[in-house]
Amino acid sequence: MEIFFRRAAQASLALGAIVSFTACTAANPLVTRTQKAHEAKVAAIPKCARKLGTISVIEPEGDVHWWTQQQLPSPTKLIKVFVNKSGCFTLLDRGMGMSAAMRERALAAGGELRGGANIGKGQVKAADYVMVPDLVSTNANAGGSALSALASGLIGGGTGRLVGSINISSKTSDVVLTVTDVRSSEQVAMTEGHGEKNDIGLGASGKFFGSQGLGGAGIGGYANTTIGQVISMAYLDAYTKLVNEMGGMPGNASAANARQSGTVRVATRMFSNAGMKGQAVRSLDPGMTVYPTGDKVGLIWEIEDEHGNRGWISSENFDLAR
Structure with a gap:
């Protein structure tokens, strides 16, 4: 019985410490401003009154795909969501969709398609620009969850798992977006983006991303993991800067070149x-x-x-x- 009361007292002390820590943090105006800034940043996908040209998004060079290490899909999927939602570019598929289209064209060239298919040479739209997203650095373990570990060690059973799910961490990421003019090969834009997030709460991961309609956009871990959200905010920061930087580009890139x-x-x-x-x-x-x-x-x-x-x-x- 004495052991039971000792463990109950330890659990009560740990829970009290967590509640006090959370209350102090929630009352901290700096943390509140930071959270509001993050939410505003995610909501502020830039919108364009006119198209800046056609663009394709391709994966960065190299044999090491950093996104697989974070269990994330290719960053090209995330950037394509931004491009589509912003309306700043006409997005061209140079990936799986293009490969499938070329197979259809091969069938047409071989006479295998029915008459009137209207598939042939001279129909593919040209890309004015190519965008490459890459990661400069990421810190997935900045901060810590020592308090969470302490609480889960002190408290057993279901209560321990509940307290252990409280996530207190700080994570940062720096990314870069590069845009190349396909006609001149000039790098017309290169912008850096920074993302960070302070998560305090129960299962906070992915909440406001879902509220912005990005959760169902096929971007997987970028919407429902903490490090994915941090990288997403970094890319959004870079994309917003890129749109502003390219705002003065000619509307007809072909004629201007x-x-x-x-x-x-x-x-x-x-x-x-x-x-x-x-x-x-x-x-x-x-x-x-x-x-x-x-x-x-x-x-x-x-x-x-x-x-x-x-x-x-x-x-x-x-x-x-x-």
């Missing part, structure tokens, strides 16, 4: 005006490389040669390189 080169197909001449009259600037031989400037009048295009000479020729006399 340098034109693809062309190859002269038949012998022709370059003229100084679109009327193709007067003295020729120079003669052009088959196989020579020319660079359209983007200006054109009907079938007559303005081009430059490799020596910087500028003039006009018929687009029927050269082929764009592919």
